[in-house]
Amino acid sequence: MIDLFALKRAIGKLEEDLVMKILRDFTETNPSEEEAEKAVAACQDGMEVIGDMFERGEYFVGDLIFAGELLTDAMEMLKSVMESKVSLKFGTIVVGTVHGDLHDIGKNIFISMVEAAGFEVYDMGIDQPLQAFVDIVKKLNPDIIGMSGVLTSSLKSMKDTVDALRVAGVRDSVKIIVGGNQVTKDVCELVGADAFTSNAAEGVKIVQEWMKATKRVDVLKYGMMTDLQQCSEKIV
Numbered sequence: 237m238i239d240l241f242a243l244k245r246a247i248g249k250l251e252e253d254l255v256m257k258i259l260r261d262f263t264e265t266n267p268s269e270e271e272a273e274k275a276v277a278a279c280q281d282g283m284e285v286i287g288d289m290f291e292r293g294e295y296f297v298g299d300l301i302f303a304g305e306l307l308t309d310a311m312e313m314l315k316s317v318m319e320s321k322v323s324l325k326f327g328t329i330v331v332g333t334v335h336g337d338l339h340d341i342g343k344n345i346f347i348s349m350v351e352a353a354g355f356e357v358y359d360m361g362i363d364q365p366l367q368a369f370v371d372i373v374k375k376l377n378p379d380i381i382g383m384s385g386v387l388t389s390s391l392k393s394m395k396d397t398v399d400a401l402r403v404a405g406v407r408d409s410v411k412i413i414v415g416g417n418q419v420t421k422d423v424c425e426l427v428g429a430d431a432f433t434s435n436a437a438e439g440v441k442i443v444q445e446w447m448k449a450t451k452r453v454d455v456l457k458y459g460m461m462t463d464l465q466q467c468s469e470k471i472v
């Protein structure tokens with residue numbers, strides 16, 4: 237029997253050894269699908285604690301980086317259980333850092349969190365040209381594209397990328413969320429994205445809402461959603 241509160245607290249406190257011990261013990265008990273889903277949700281809750289502490293100035297960027305790595309390792313351990321027993325793929329999301337930008341820490345944190353939330357993620361990497369986004373949409377037909385960028389120049393790259401998707405005739409086949417510390421509602425509108433965020437946990441909530449709207453993912457699993465940063469549309 238896994239102690240979900242202990243798992244959430246250990247993630248929140250970045251206690252790597254304890255997190256790994258809890259999950260190792262858990263996977264050795266031949267857990268059920270339901271238990272595995274709850275373990276993923278507890279990890280996600282722990283990341284929200286970290287996000288809150290970061291916003292309050294109690295954790296720093298280094299802690300976020302460590303948290304991203306910790307969650308990646310935790311998900312690796314849970315994957316062995318989930319791949320065989322849990323069907324948690326609520327949607328497919330392609331995530332890349334836009335052209336000219338080499339920063340990927342925030343992107344990787346979002347990827348870890350959105351994977352933990354049950355999305356199938358394709359990580360394009362950094363400095364991705366416009367055509368790479370067009371090609372990947374045509375190839376994978378994802379539900380969602382996530383674009384990351386922290387440089388001022390990245391905002392133009394985001395807009396150029398959305399324009400390229402439009403010219404290629406694939407813009408309307410995907411939802412687009414832009415992330416990074418500079419994105420705002422105005423930027424989102426200018427870029428032509430559907431939503432924006434400078435908080436990975438909030439980004440996860442936004443994409444979950446989208447999938448719930450389109451694929452009827454279980455609302456109760458994630459609880460009540462807060463006022464999300466939609467760019468041009470309201471969640472219904």
Ligand code: B12
Nearest residue numbers: 337338339340341342382384387388415416417434436439
């Ligand atoms: C670390 C860092 C670097 C590292 C990056 C390492 C790496 N692997 O990413 C290195 C050393 C490579 C680097 C290089 C440069 N950097 Co730098 N860098 C930073 C620094 C200190 C931290 C960035 C970071 O990781 N933040 C922490 C993460 C967690 O935050 P985040 O990215 O916003 O991500 C969060 C959210 O935005 C969201 N999110 C992010 N992406 C996405 C995507 C989606 C889809 C979603 C939903 C959410 C989401 O989730 C994350 C968690 O909540 C910032 C300073 C700062 N205050 O940001 C400067 C900063 C971004 N860099 C800057 C500069 C100038 C540069 C250089 C030009 C320096 C130089 N002269 O070479 C180069 C540019 C290289 C390039 N072409 O990209 C400037 C940018 C100024 C500007 N306005 O354009 C900054 C702001 C520093 C400054 N104050 O001057 N940098």
